[in-house]
Amino acid sequence: MLLGSSSSVSHFYAEESCHRSHGGGAMCRTCCSLIFLTVLLSLQLAEMSEIPNWYCIPTPTYSANSTFSHNLQPALASVVANASITSFYDATVGNSSEKAIAMGQCRGDLDGEACQVCLSDAATQITQRCPVNRVAMLFLQGCILHHHDANFTLPQIFVNITQSRNELIPDPQRFRPILTSFFDKQIASAIINPSGRLFWGDKFRYTRNLTIYGTVQCVQYLSPNRCKICLDIVVDLMLKRVANTQAAVAYHNFECVLRYDTVPFFIPQLPHKISPSSAVATNCSPPALSNKVGSPFHRNLMALLSYLIVHAPTSGFYNDSVGLGSSQVYGQALCRGDIPDDVCWECTAQASTKIQELCPSSRRAIVWLDRCQLRYSDENVAGVLDVYNKACQPAAENASDPTSFDHNLGILISNLTSLATQSSVNRLFATGVSVLAESKRIYALVQCMRDISADQCALCLQNASSDIVGCSNGKQGGRILRGSCSLAFGVHPFFLGDPTLLLYQHKH
Numbered sequence: 197m198l199l200g201s202s203s204s205v206s207h208f209y210a211e212e213s214c215h216r217s218h219g220g221g222a223m224c225r226t227c228c229s230l231i232f233l234t235v236l237l238s239l240q241l242a243e244m245s246e247i248p249n250w251y252c253i254p255t256p257t258y259s260a261n262s263t264f265s266h267n268l269q270p271a272l273a274s275v276v277a278n279a280s281i282t283s284f285y286d287a288t289v290g291n292s293s294e295k296a297i298a299m300g301q302c303r304g305d306l307d308g309e310a311c312q313v314c315l316s317d318a319a320t321q322i323t324q325r326c327p328v329n330r331v332a333m334l335f336l337q338g339c340i341l342h343h344h345d346a347n348f349t350l351p352q353i354f355v356n357i358t359q360s361r362n363e364l365i366p367d368p369q370r371f372r373p374i375l376t377s378f379f380d381k382q383i384a385s386a387i388i389n390p391s392g393r394l395f396w397g398d399k400f401r402y403t404r405n406l407t408i409y410g411t412v413q414c415v416q417y418l419s420p421n422r423c424k425i426c427l428d429i430v431v432d433l434m435l436k437r438v439a440n441t442q443a444a445v446a447y448h449n450f451e452c453v454l455r456y457d458t459v460p461f462f463i464p465q466l467p468h469k470i471s472p473s474s475a476v477a478t479n480c481s482p483p484a485l486s487n488k489v490g491s492p493f494h495r496n497l498m499a500l501l502s503y504l505i506v507h508a509p510t511s512g513f514y515n516d517s518v519g520l521g522s523s524q525v526y527g528q529a530l531c532r533g534d535i536p537d538d539v540c541w542e543c544t545a546q547a548s549t550k551i552q553e554l555c556p557s558s559r560r561a562i563v564w565l566d567r568c569q570l571r572y573s574d575e576n577v578a579g580v581l582d583v584y585n586k587a588c589q590p591a592a593e594n595a596s597d598p599t600s601f602d603h604n605l606g607i608l609i610s611n612l613t614s615l616a617t618q619s620s621v622n623r624l625f626a627t628g629v630s631v632l633a634e635s636k637r638i639y640a641l642v643q644c645m646r647d648i649s650a651d652q653c654a655l656c657l658q659n660a661s662s663d664i665v666g667c668s669n670g671k672q673g674g675r676i677l678r679g680s681c682s683l684a685f686g687v688h689p690f691f692l693g694d695p696t697l698l699l700y701q702h703k704h
Contacts, residue, residue: 268289319341379412379427397464628698
């Protein structure tokens, strides 16, 4: 068996099950589900063994112009075209020994277009990496693609598997019933999920500084009742083996899986439409036919947005690109430096929704929310200083002495700019309070995109601060926004935690 380069996540049973004999028919689906669930929903933890990104079974093989080859290509194309509707599809083309069978499934939280992008990429890669193999499997971060012929046989017996991270959860006796109740609610939501995907994800705050994220998912061909039975078994399995750790995954028969972790790893559910007032500002390029729903650019955009949502909370900043040529799209997400990862996660998801609502066909767009900003472009924006995308949002309350307020604010912003750019520890972010006479305070925050240099950050913040007088227009609060930086200020506390700087000033 030819094995591709590996990515951390799985277990020995996943590899072994694909080349033992026995079974067929429905068992084929079970093996595909095994690989899918193992790769997509298992924990990416250092102590777990690794499995390859692809499997090419050496025999049997096929030639480029064979009947099997002509059957395989439309089978793969059918999976790519149809799996985006429900996140799962299997296709059979041909008859007897030359029959080609293909199956694809996406992670349950992915948008249909993001699913299609993943499976399209998988179809290209599987034919490149396994060009003559009748049996092949390929795994990407968001999807699994598998093809084989009519003679492929699979195992009859699958074992329960649990995996966990070494770190123990605080107070496990208290944690277990809370986790059980959490997953019971998840299961109830998954089996009535309107999408029909038998998937649900959510979170809960366990301690002040510890949020637990969790998902449940069943393979697509299970009925809701069978899905619930399977997941109930997995909950019991988890409680017996791994529910005293900070992160774990458990499977039953590789038809259902649950996972929890202390970091976000899926796209949050947004049950309610976001109100227009939640968007601080947006800047959209004119609508373009090349970014209509279903176009290559739009499909790449949807995939990119899903990556930004999942990855930005880990450090508070993430940039990436998807696609090639004229359909390639670049993107960035930045969360305010004082917020926890769960707030960043939800804000980035809200920003993704808002940018689609307000810039539905734009090839370049940026949205600023109160606690995060997100942008995408058809040009590479990484490391590029952007002071041209701009917005201003003054507060409603007038300053009693605008000249004095603006002067003291300017001093505070200048000091915060120096703090944000002088030390890598601050990550181009700083907060401060200016203490004035008569117990008055000015609160301020500055931040830059983390892919620009400290010098570029200073230039951006200087550009933004030059708009303080024009933007605030006598108000004692507001936000001044740029593509590469932002500053915010007011007379009431609005950021979390202790300020980076406490500055005592005399009233001007």
